[in-house]
Amino acid sequence: MAQEVCSLKAQLEEKEKEIAHLKNKLALLEKSNASVLEVQDKVTPLNPLTAKPALSNEDIMRYSRQLLLPELGVKGQLNLSGASVLIVGCGGLGCPLAQYLAAAGVGRLGLLDYDEVELSNLHRQVLHGEENQGQAKALSAARAVKRLNSTVECIPYHLQLSPKNALQLIQQYDIVADCSDNVPTRYLVNDACVLSGKPLVSASALRMEGQLTVYNYCGGPCYRCLYPLPPPPETVTNCSDGGVLGVVPGIMGCFQALEVLKIASGQASSCGQQLLMFDAQGFRFRPIRLRPKQADCAVCGESPSVTQLIDYEAFCGSAATDKCRKLNLLSKDQRITVQEYKSVVDNSGLHILLDVRPLVEVDICHLPFSLNIPLSSLEQRKSEDIQLLQQRIVQLKQQMAGDCQPPVYVICKLGNDSQKAVQVLEKMSGSELDNITVKDICGGLMAWATKIDTRFPQY
Amino acid sequence: MEKLSLPQVTVLYFARSAELTGLREEELVAVPTPISSGDLWALLLRKQPRLVALQSRVILAVRRQYVAIGNQRLSLQDGDEVAVVPPLSGG
Numbered sequence: 392m393a394q395e396v397c398s399l400k401a402q403l404e405e406k407e408k409e410i411a412h413l414k415n416k417l418a419l420l421e422k423s424n425a426s427v428l429e430v431q432d433k434v435t436p437l438n439p440l441t442a443k444p445a446l447s448n449e450d451i452m453r454y455s456r457q458l459l460l461p462e463l464g465v466k467g468q469l470n471l472s473g474a475s476v477l478i479v480g481c482g483g484l485g486c487p488l489a490q491y492l493a494a495a496g497v498g499r500l501g502l503l504d505y506d507e508v509e510l511s512n513l514h515r516q517v518l519h520g521e522e523n524q525g526q527a528k529a530l531s532a533a534r535a536v537k538r539l540n541s542t543v544e545c546i547p548y549h550l551q552l553s554p555k556n557a558l559q560l561i562q563q564y565d566i567v568a569d570c571s572d573n574v575p576t577r578y579l580v581n582d583a584c585v586l587s588g589k590p591l592v593s594a595s596a597l598r599m600e601g602q603l604t605v606y607n608y609c610g611g612p613c614y615r616c617l618y619p620l621p622p623p624p625e626t627v628t629n630c631s632d633g634g635v636l637g638v639v640p641g642i643m644g645c646f647q648a649l650e651v652l653k654i655a656s657g658q659a660s661s662c663g664q665q666l667l668m669f670d671a672q673g674f675r676f677r678p679i680r681l682r683p684k685q686a687d688c689a690v691c692g693e694s695p696s697v698t699q700l701i702d703y704e705a706f707c708g709s710a711a712t713d714k715c716r717k718l719n720l721l722s723k724d725q726r727i728t729v730q731e732y733k734s735v736v737d738n739s740g741l742h743i744l745l746d747v748r749p750l751v752e753v754d755i756c757h758l759p760f761s762l763n764i765p766l767s768s769l770e771q772r773k774s775e776d777i778q779l780l781q782q783r784i785v786q787l788k789q790q791m792a793g794d795c796q797p798p799v800y801v802i803c804k805l806g807n808d809s810q811k812a813v814q815v816l817e818k819m820s821g822s823e824l825d826n827i828t829v830k831d832i833c834g835g836l837m838a839w840a841t842k843i844d845t846r847f848p849q850y
Numbered sequence: 851m852e853k854l855s856l857p858q859v860t861v862l863y864f865a866r867s868a869e870l871t872g873l874r875e876e877e878l879v880a881v882p883t884p885i886s887s888g889d890l891w892a893l894l895l896r897k898q899p900r901l902v903a904l905q906s907r908v909i910l911a912v913r914r915q916y917v918a919i920g921n922q923r924l925s926l927q928d929g930d931e932v933a934v935v936p937p938l939s940g941g
Contacts, residue, residue: 484941572941597940600865618937622907626866630940640941666909666916668864668935673874677862677933679911682918713940 428537430530431548434560440499440544442473453540454496467656468496474655475499477564479552479580481532482506483515483630483640484570484594484647490518491648493536493543497655500536501564503548504528511850515637551711552576554700557583566654568647569593572630572713574621575703579711581606581614582700585691590660592650594643598633599671601643603662604681605650607691611663615697616685624709624716631715639671720810726831729838732800741791742798743783747812752804756836756848766808769815777823784825796828804850806835856880857928861894867908867934870900878932887912887922894934901934909935 446454446465457463474497478485481504492500506528508519518535519528529547536545550556552571561567561583569580569591577593584591590608594601607613646667650660668677690697704711727735735742746753746761753763762783768776787797799816803809809831816829832838840847858879863871881893891910895901901908910917911933912924 480941482941570941572939574937574939577937577939595938595941597865597938600938602865602935602938617909618907620907622866622937623903626903627939628866628869633940635940666935668933670864670874675862677864677911678914679909679933679935680915682916 428530428533428545428547430527431546432550434548434550434556434563437475437499437546437563440473440475442469442498445469450496450542457495462658463656467658470657471496471652471655472498474566475501475564476566476568476651476655477501477503477561478568478570479503479576480570480572481516481518481528482512482570482572483596483635483637484644485568486516486518486532487641487644488568488570488647488651489532489536490539491645492651493540493545495648495652496540497543497652499544499546499564500533501546501548501560502529502532502536503550503552503560504532505549505551511631515635515640517637517641552579553711554579554702557700558587561589562587564589566651567591568651570644570647573711574624574627574709575707575711577614578621578706579700579703582690582697585613585615586699590654592647592654592660592662594640594647596640596643597628597630597635599636599639601639601646601669601671603643603646603650603667603669604665605654605660605662607684608654608660608663610683612681612684613688613691615690616688616692617666617681619689621707624707627709629713629715631713636671639669642669642671715805715807717805718807718810721813721831725813725829726810726833727800728833729842732832732839733843735798735800740798741787742800743780743787745780745799745801745812745816746803747801747808748803752850755850758802758836758839761802766803766812766815769812772819772823777819781824784827788825796826798828798830800830800832802832802839803835805837806831806833809835857883857926857930859926859928859930859932862931862933864933864935865938866936867901867904870903871898873898881926883926884923885926886920887917887924888920890924890932891919894932904934904936907936909933909937911935 454468458468476492476497478489481502489500489502508523508526508528508531510524513519518532523531527549529549533545533547557579567584567589569577571577584607591606593606594603650662654660664681666679666681684691686693689695744761746757746763747766749765764776764780784797801809801812813829813831820827837849840849858877859881860875861878862875863873868874910919913930
């Protein structure tokens, strides 16, 4: 008898656990259904966001470790719940930024990116996973952020910020964070923030360096006060050309989160008239005290010439993307396609294949028969490199019958630097070097990898 | 008698300026002082001609303070730090 009672009690307990588990599961599902993420492909008006009147018990528990800070406290937390932040760019800076803002309880996050997730993003864009490849970055980031804190309202914008939509979008947010990857977008975001009176928390990163400034905030300068003229496009290096160590934008994005949280919670940012530079290699931080906003600034000055958004791609002379530009410096007869080059190789045509990429890229992958002399060495006429090339030309001439000019085919990653190298080599041909026929291989090694040898690595 | 000597300053190169010069920092000896910020930039250009690519698109900071390249008069002292800061745009 007693044994039967025990057994029944145990069975009941088991069933009760099962019911509790099912109830939990249902509650979670209902919660996630209630907050379905809709990707926006255009800017639409948003409902006004109001701060919570008070913190719930769940809020208190969730945010307890930051509520304990006198710098934040309940007032600051309530301010965060009523704040909206637009994140322009869900990449290496935007990912950690969105993550910390959501975790801290910012009320509304706009997540903007026109791009899709690629494998080469994952080393730094830490909200996206392998399974998100090909997905809109804005949506992938919003989903990841929702998992972290379902109470934050996330609005993914899968669109390109442009002079047509920027003002309408930015006016709807309290704070803007520039996490973009190109110069035209940086000027566009700056001007739109000045015209709509929004603080702009801006960070950037490349290779082993980062910069952080809060623009258009409490009498401080705007981006144009510091940089009235855009850099010539050919001097701008992007992450796909120059590389970046993932943790560097990670650190800068975290700094951005810090300044956004200070402003959104009602404390002041301490970065308003400062430019913080971070050199990750030497582990040097250098804050630079900036001057106030400039009376003669074209957009935030006393008599501005920019009173509405302009064509920023024309202003900067480059496209609003960090994808590599395609240069066109040579005539058709100075270039050959990868297919034509393949037939030269197949027919055992005597030639020199000159790879002009930096050594670090040659170490990643190269064609086995290439001679490597970086473009910079050619441009600087480094004597040992020029001698090496001259030796190879002389050797080739000896192997070739008659007195024809040895052909030199120049290759790089995408076919831009190789065109520059052809121009340099043509100048040297017949003077610093023996006479040669120089041709550029269109599209470089990446064209070789897609069109000739699919086993060749792409990067 | 006190010896009169011109100050030695440390120039820090960031971003593109470090690429162009191939240096993260260098010492600049016997810099005339006082000097205008425009003349200081001209001095840097003589030392590192490739910096001309950054002309009018760069920030100069002396003792961690922004200076406009132009007529601003600077009194330099031994050990002062001059930073060359072009914008970074990657992210």
